[in-house]
Amino acid sequence: MNTLNLADGYKVDHRNQYPEGTELVYSNWTPRKSRIPGVDKVTFFGLQYFIKKYLQEDFDRNFFNKPKQEVVAEYRRRINAYLGPDAITFEHVEALHDLGYLPVEIKALPEGTRVPLRTAMFTIKNTLPQFFWVTNFLETILSCVIWMPCTSATISLEYRKILNQYAIETGGDMEFVPFQGHDFSFRGMAGLEAAMMSGAGHLLNFTGTDTIPAIDFLEEYYNADATKEMIGASVPATEHSVMCMGTELDEIETFKRLINETYPTGIVSIVSDTWDFWKVITEYVPQLKEQILVRDGKVVIRPDSGDPIKIICGDPEAEVGTPEYKGAVECLYETFGGTISETGYKLLDQHIGLIYGDSITLERCQQICENLKQKGFASTNVVFGIGSFTYQYVTRDTFGFAMKATYGEVNGQGREIFKDPKTDDGTKKSARGLLGIYKDANGNLEMKDRADYETEAGGELKTVYKDGQLLVEMSLAEIRDLQAQEVAMDLTQEESI
Structure with a gap:
């Protein structure tokens, strides 16, 4: 053209x-x-x-x-x-x-x-x-291109500030925080260029990403080198089609195969709400406890539907004592235990983790970290998948950009x-x-x-x-x-x- x-x-x-x-x-x-x-x-x-x-x-x-x-x-x-x-x-x-x-x-x-x-x-x-x-x-193309990377970089920094603050307060591992914000936005962005530009903005403040082209973008245009520095990274992870293909009746067998055969070491993230998330948390995962604890690595449980605040931290309106009332972090801690941070907050055993990546916003991120803190848990027990609800639900007017x-x-x-x-x-x-x-x-x-x-x-x-x-x-x-x-x-x- x-x-x-x-x-x-x-x-x-x-x-x-x-x-x-x-x-x-x-x-x-x-x-x-x-x-x-x-x-x-x-x-x-x-x-x-x-x-x-x-x-x-x-x-x-x-x-x-x-x-x-x-x-x-x-x-x-x-x-x-x-x-x-x-x-x-x-x-x-x-x-x-x-x-x-x-x-x-x-x-x-x-x-x-x-x-x-x-x-x-x-x-x-x-x-x-x-x-x-x-x-x-040149105003049109300049404005069209530049407002999004500026906006995404700004928002990613706001996430980083929240996660840094709560990691410090609750005694979480500060070296983990760069991986605690993970870019899940690629599929929901307005085209490939938007995904790359926004994904690169995310990577100014985090290293967790599923947007592989953003890494290429930063090597091509910002002199980065993935062989010499950590630009962006992820872990093996399942999707619903994988779990569905294993069938609902054999869901626990799919978990076993993944953690013992397919990925016997390292980190693996398993989507866990294909059918009944609370059954996975309270029945399947406890049955697999010993197999998870002897692995050289971490099994990450991924809920993917519902209210993220209630799923992670618990629903105070649910029946007392139920998994829904306790929330996923507390349920996992009851099963696997863990340690107490220097500031007095509970940290899950290093063999088990949690990631939530559906409809996360700055407000929800803040609330989840605060609710976990109030319950006595460190914020670093959770990874946040930050998607297009954050990075695409914005416009040039989010920060009123203009060239004049x-x-x-x-x-x-x-x-x-x-x-x-x-x-x-x-x-x-x-x-x-x-x-x-x-x-x-x-x-x-x-x-x-x-x-x-x-x-x-x-x-x-x-x-x-x-x-x-x-x-x-x-x-x-x-x-x-x-x-x-x-x-x-x-x-x-x-x-x-």
Whole structure:
């Protein structure tokens, strides 16, 4: 596909709508609001992928490296059929192809930075005056691609903060926490690219994933190497078809075969609610206790339906003493026992575990950890499968992302431009002029608009792409380090409060 087609239709002729003499369009990408309670900072992630994939790979392969006559003819055919014959002229396309690269400069914060709301993550401007139109022509594809990895990375960090906090409070193994949040979202995402981008955002804060393409994504675009570092991992696990094929009457035999023959060592996860989850927990698993305890590894029980809070922690409205009343963790502890953490909470024997991966949300994760704590159990007794209910049930508006022009130059004269609709609640009010991003005395990011060029140049935004060249590359390891620092900072602030 001709890369120039990756734009909203109304973008096609904006070049002729700007004032005559326009030479510069300067825009920024900013999260303007939060629809998730308590989240007032958004993780910046995905720009390096966008630059490599679209500004370099796609533009080179599908535009610059094709014959000019061919790409211009393709574009003319598309637009003439779309807007009508001769609705626009195409000399700007020819000029861009002759140039051979995208004449824009992108200045950005380091990826992995948590950015306060209404603070720009990056800016973009044209580097040659005749190509002023390119800046905002790129808005559509840029917005389409970048909002999701930023959103998923932000949400995954919120999960990590919850799980870190409760692991510390209940004495869980902190080295286990990176595996405690497991990405189950692949099948529910809006296409393969969404699954990869979102899955990569998840892996900034966790190492548990079933989204294998996200690992390839991070190796391809973020300099990761699965032979040298832990990018993402999982364990052998069953699905309902496996259990069904073994038949309901022989379900316990399927368990035996899996833990003794198919996977005699290591971790194996077995879906356990195909028919009667509580029967599995209170009859089958106790019968297999000795076989499980002598294994060199862990058997992970996976409920997959019902209210996750009640299934894991127990239902206070159920009949007292029943499995439903106790919940899965308590039932397993009664069978297998375990140890007591340094902070006084029960830890299941290392040979048995639990994972729940249906309809988990931040609120449910928090509630499950809190309920377990109230019952005297460590939070690390459970792994959370985080699926598309979390990562797809979001939009660009979850954090109000927008790319807006705030400065331009016409005939050599600078113009501070902004929008402030009277019919809006203030969300869409933009900054104006050049932007300077800097850190205050406490290391917090702040933004100054209406800045001069010196202030804009001296801030935290650094040029990462200019005139077709990627100038700064970050690795997964570097981004994860930034995220870890953010988590540590939050924990320190909460302890001081």
